[in-house]
Amino acid sequence: MDPVLKIDSLKKVYGKGENKTCALNGISFQVMPGEFLGIMGASGSGKSTLLNCIAAVIAPSSGSIEMNGKEISKLSGKKLAEYRGKDMGYLFQNFELIDNLTGKENILLPVSLHGGNEKMCADRLEKLSSYLEIKEILNKFPTQMSGGEKQRIAAARALILNPGMILCDEPTGALDSKNAKSLMTKLSGLNREEEATILMVTHDSNAASFCSRVIFISDGTLFHELRREEGEAQKAFYDRILKVLAQLGGGVGNVL
Amino acid sequence: MFSKMVFRNSVRSHKENALFMSSLIISIIAFYVVLSLSSQDVMRYLKTLESEAIQKLFAMIGVLYGFTLFIIFALVFFASRFQIERRSHEFGVYIMMGMKRSKLFFMLLLEDLSSSLIALLVGLPVSVLVTEVISLLTVKMVGIGFMGHQTTFSLHAVLLTAAGFAAVKLASVLILSFLLLRKEVGTLLSDAPDNVRKKNYPVIQAILFLLGALLLILAYRNGVSGTAWERTTAMGQTVLLGIVGTLLLFRGMRFLIGLIARKIPAGKLRVFTFRQIEDTVIFKSGSMAICSILILVAAACLAAGISIFCSFDLYDTKRVDYTLTNTFNGGNTDLVKKIDEIGLSDKFSYLGILRISHPYNAVEGNDFDSAFSGEGFEKIRDQLDPEFKGHYEYRRLDGFPFMIRLSDFNALMTAHGEEAMMLSENELGLYRSASFNDSEELDNEALAQKPHVTLAGKDFVMTGKVQKGPIVSDSYITLSGALIVPDETFDALAGDKTEIYVNGILDRSQYTRDTMVELYTEINRKMDRFGLPYESYLSNMGRQLFYLVAASYVTIYLALIFLVVANTILGVQFLMGQKRTARRYKTLVKLGADHSDLYSSSKKQVNWFFGIPILVATVSTYFAVRALFQGILSSRTKLNISAMIPIVVVVVAVFALVEYLYMHIVKRSSSRFLATLMTPEREE
Ligand SMILES: Nc1ncnc2c1ncn2[C@@H]1O[C@H](COP(=O)(O)OP(=O)(O)OP(=O)(O)O)[C@@H](O)[C@H]1O
Ligand SMILES: [Mg+2]
Numbered sequence: 001m002d003p004v005l006k007i008d009s010l011k012k013v014y015g016k017g018e019n020k021t022c023a024l025n026g027i028s029f030q031v032m033p034g035e036f037l038g039i040m041g042a043s044g045s046g047k048s049t050l051l052n053c054i055a056a057v058i059a060p061s062s063g064s065i066e067m068n069g070k071e072i073s074k075l076s077g078k079k080l081a082e083y084r085g086k087d088m089g090y091l092f093q094n095f096e097l098i099d100n101l102t103g104k105e106n107i108l109l110p111v112s113l114h115g116g117n118e119k120m121c122a123d124r125l126e127k128l129s130s131y132l133e134i135k136e137i138l139n140k141f142p143t144q145m146s147g148g149e150k151q152r153i154a155a156a157r158a159l160i161l162n163p164g165m166i167l168c169d170e171p172t173g174a175l176d177s178k179n180a181k182s183l184m185t186k187l188s189g190l191n192r193e194e195e196a197t198i199l200m201v202t203h204d205s206n207a208a209s210f211c212s213r214v215i216f217i218s219d220g221t222l223f224h225e226l227r228r229e230e231g232e233a234q235k236a237f238y239d240r241i242l243k244v245l246a247q248l249g250g251g252v253g254n255v256l
Numbered sequence: 257m258f259s260k261m262v263f264r265n266s267v268r269s270h271k272e273n274a275l276f277m278s279s280l281i282i283s284i285i286a287f288y289v290v291l292s293l294s295s296q297d298v299m300r301y302l303k304t305l306e307s308e309a310i311q312k313l314f315a316m317i318g319v320l321y322g323f324t325l326f327i328i329f330a331l332v333f334f335a336s337r338f339q340i341e342r343r344s345h346e347f348g349v350y351i352m353m354g355m356k357r358s359k360l361f362f363m364l365l366l367e368d369l370s371s372s373l374i375a376l377l378v379g380l381p382v383s384v385l386v387t388e389v390i391s392l393l394t395v396k397m398v399g400i401g402f403m404g405h406q407t408t409f410s411l412h413a414v415l416l417t418a419a420g421f422a423a424v425k426l427a428s429v430l431i432l433s434f435l436l437l438r439k440e441v442g443t444l445l446s447d448a449p450d451n452v453r454k455k456n457y458p459v460i461q462a463i464l465f466l467l468g469a470l471l472l473i474l475a476y477r478n479g480v481s482g483t484a485w486e487r488t489t490a491m492g493q494t495v496l497l498g499i500v501g502t503l504l505l506f507r508g509m510r511f512l513i514g515l516i517a518r519k520i521p522a523g524k525l526r527v528f529t530f531r532q533i534e535d536t537v538i539f540k541s542g543s544m545a546i547c548s549i550l551i552l553v554a555a556a557c558l559a560a561g562i563s564i565f566c567s568f569d570l571y572d573t574k575r576v577d578y579t580l581t582n583t584f585n586g587g588n589t590d591l592v593k594k595i596d597e598i599g600l601s602d603k604f605s606y607l608g609i610l611r612i613s614h615p616y617n618a619v620e621g622n623d624f625d626s627a628f629s630g631e632g633f634e635k636i637r638d639q640l641d642p643e644f645k646g647h648y649e650y651r652r653l654d655g656f657p658f659m660i661r662l663s664d665f666n667a668l669m670t671a672h673g674e675e676a677m678m679l680s681e682n683e684l685g686l687y688r689s690a691s692f693n694d695s696e697e698l699d700n701e702a703l704a705q706k707p708h709v710t711l712a713g714k715d716f717v718m719t720g721k722v723q724k725g726p727i728v729s730d731s732y733i734t735l736s737g738a739l740i741v742p743d744e745t746f747d748a749l750a751g752d753k754t755e756i757y758v759n760g761i762l763d764r765s766q767y768t769r770d771t772m773v774e775l776y777t778e779i780n781r782k783m784d785r786f787g788l789p790y791e792s793y794l795s796n797m798g799r800q801l802f803y804l805v806a807a808s809y810v811t812i813y814l815a816l817i818f819l820v821v822a823n824t825i826l827g828v829q830f831l832m833g834q835k836r837t838a839r840r841y842k843t844l845v846k847l848g849a850d851h852s853d854l855y856s857s858s859k860k861q862v863n864w865f866f867g868i869p870i871l872v873a874t875v876s877t878y879f880a881v882r883a884l885f886q887g888i889l890s891s892r893t894k895l896n897i898s899a900m901i902p903i904v905v906v907v908v909a910v911f912a913l914v915e916y917l918y919m920h921i922v923k924r925s926s927s928r929f930l931a932t933l934m935t936p937e938r939e940e
Pocket of ligand 2: 048
């Protein structure tokens with residue numbers, strides 16, 4: 001099977017001269033279709049930079065990012081907008097819902113921005129909202145929703161166009177543990193049932209334990225990689241993640 | 257370092273805010289236009305005719321200047337507030353970095369100074385240009401080109417303009433920085449919280465909307481039917497109905513927007529655009545209503561001003577150009593001879609005398625009220641219109657009326673090109689000056705019934721139509737009611753106490769519209785030289801001209817000021833709202849919207865935000881202008897519908913242009929602001 005995403009010796013250098021920061025230092029990895037990949041690392045290790053490069057929000061200094069065999073740095077104009085809108089779905093730490101649109105209107109925004117079959121979208125909306133249990137709140141405004149509800153609305157929005165890949169930057173960051181757990185359950189469910197490929201940056205080892213694979217970044221390079229074995233209990237995977245984090249010595253994760 | 261920052265900030269803010277700069281420049285023009293009024297060519301000319309009226313004008317300039325100061329303060333204050341509010345985050349950062357508040361205040365002051373200087377440098381030359389154009393234009397319209405143009409530039413006006421502008425700017429920056437510096441750093445740093453969405457109550461919205469519409473319709477009806485003009489309270493009531501109606505209409509507008517805006521195709525961000533429009537209607541309904549009213553007032557003022565100005569056409573009116581009267585130095589027939597002697601008689605197509613008197617010989621003892629009894633006439637009028645009794649009490653013929661000698665009167669009317677009056681020995685005619693002739697229809701109906709009256713104990717029949725043609729050159733002799741009396745009766749009753757006027761009508765073939773004033777000036781000079789006691793139509797015209805010019809000048813000026821204020825408020829409100837809700841746009845960018853998507857949504861929002869108040873104002877203006885013509889203008893200007901059309905075209909064109917420019921400026925500013933949101937920034 002071909003990988004959905006192929007990242008090869010990616011480098012990103014911010015600033016010039018004295019102020020130079022090397023945020024990514026030749027990192028390489030691949031993501032297979034249907035994978036749920038977690039990305040962990042200490043603060044400042046380059047996680048967000050990596051995600052932004054993949055989302056084509058910032059341009060890498062060197063290296064290549066291939067999405068379904070297409071080099072994304074070669075995209076421009078309409079193609080680029082299409083890539084951002086259709087091939088990618090996003091989940092943000094702070095939800096990024098528009099406060100004067102209802103839940104449903106928020107979910108359908110990508111459809112109107114990037115085009116899509118109305119009928120198919122209606123069906124998909126129906127399916128997603130019942131799966132994510134947001135049917136009752138579709139006509140509410142974000143200010144009338146709880147954090148968990150907001151993030152589930154945002155998840156529906158990220159999935160509405162059935163993108164090739166979903167990027168999440170700390171999706172549980174603003175949620176309490178209960179809401180975080182329910183969101184992760186839904187996400188991994190979608191991952192399994194819809195074979196949605198998910199890339200998730202997180203500090204939260206609990207959230208990471210839902211992934212099928214976790215990579216650890218340190219100083220802009222790949223430090224370690226964990227794969228959840230066939231049939232491995234989530235608790236066992238979680239413990240393994242904690243161990244790596246301890247080695248990473250960053251005091252990250254659940255360590256106080 | 258500090259001064260560099262100030263300079264950079266102010267240059268940047270000018271670039272960013274065309275709206276702010278144009279408000280400042282318009283303020284300067286407004287000040288200068290008022291202050292240079294006295295050096296306009298028309299005003300210089302009027303000074304030679306009506307120095308007394310000019311004194312009044314100077315008093316008026318003071319009032320106008322004060323008013324302008326007030327309005328411009330509101331304008332500058334509002335525009336600067338936006339300017340400061342959009343940078344509150346920046347100021348918060350300065351304070352966090354340890355900048356003292358006093359230093360921040362100093363910085364604001366310096367920035368303000370530099371923006372004021374730039375505005376003055378651009379604004380003053382533009383003002384001078386604008387006033388020159390106005391001056392040349394009015395001279396052309398009035399037809400006093402022979403005066404020669406003199407520049408309107410006046411150092412006095414320039415200095416006062418700069419002073420007024422500086423005062424307004426200083427006051428607003430002081431108040432604003434006081435308000436700013438009192439705030440907590442935290443409030444400065446955080447973007448203003450998003451408005452909490454109010455719950456939607458469609459039924460209440462609909463009721464408010466319909467109620468507003470109803471009140472407006474009532475106001476329109478009052479205005480158009482003329483009831484509003486009957487009493488001050490009725491007028492106050494109408495204005496109140498209009499204001500409250502407009503406010504309610506906008507309060508309930510959400511109901512209508514919900515129905516309309518959703519259906520309108522609006523590109524990719526249709527739903528978002530609709531919600532944004534809905535938001536403005538919900539949260540800004542008050543300012544939209546006020547701006548709508550301001551635009552209405554502006555349009556009504558402009559229409560009134562232009563029609564007053566256009567009604568200035570004395571060329572075509574019937575008039576007596578010169579009246580000479582010399583009650584002291586014996587025979588007035590001498591005056592006719594004198595005119596001939598100094599070689600002026602060939603300028604006139606008519607030169608003749610008019611005798612006016614009272615029935616002195618019919619008075620018994622001291623009972624002056626017994627000479628005439630018009631009861632027969634009054635009774636018929638009272639029967640025809642019972643209300644007449646109360647309304648036109650002063651239009652009754654009294655017991656000692658003026659009499660006009662029939663043959664003199666007929667000679668003059670024939671010269672005016674009107675029919676002579678045929679009266680037999682026992683008949684009388686009725687004369688009223690045009691300004692008192694508001695009961696003409698009723699009078700004619702009554703006269704048609706040939707009422708019997710008694711003059712000096714003898715029976716007479718009143719007949720014919722009411723006469724209203726001018727009988728002397730100036731309006732200083734106006735007769736609310738006089739009898740036109742056959743010659744023998746006149747001579748018998750007047751005795752030797754007759755006032756004799758020598759009237760002259762200029763020969764039309766000797767002048768045109770453009771040279772009319774010049775000819776007057778020339779003849780006046782000659783009569784002055786020979787000491788003839790004359791009144792010329794020119795002084796009457798001067799008086800009228802003065803009121804016309806002053807009234808139209810002030811109304812047009814106010815119209816433009818109101819228009820500018822309304823549009824600035826709308827523009828600033830929009831941009832401020834957009835800044836406050838920048839987050840929404842940022843989210844859209846993250847979801848893959850590009851600048852053109854955001855811009856087209858923003859353009860549509862501007863169209864609606866400006867369009868709704870303009871639309872409401874347009875409807876109201878239609879009725880307001882009709883009411884104006886119904887009320888004050890009709891009697892003064894006698895404009896007919898076809899004469900109204902070019903005025904309406906001009907008003908609409910001016911408004912369309914101003915609105916287009918403002919909307920364009922706001923769209924450009926918004927586009928620039930949206931561009932700053934385009935690079936998705938790191939959120940940590
Ligand atoms: N726009 C930028 N300009 C300069 N340096 C930057 C910029 N963005 C990131 N960096 C630097 O690059 C490095 C990696 O940053 P990045 O945001 O990718 O870290 P991160 O892993 O997401 O951290 P965190 O867990 O705190 O979110 C950091 O040292 C940061 O200071
Ligand atoms: Mg990060």
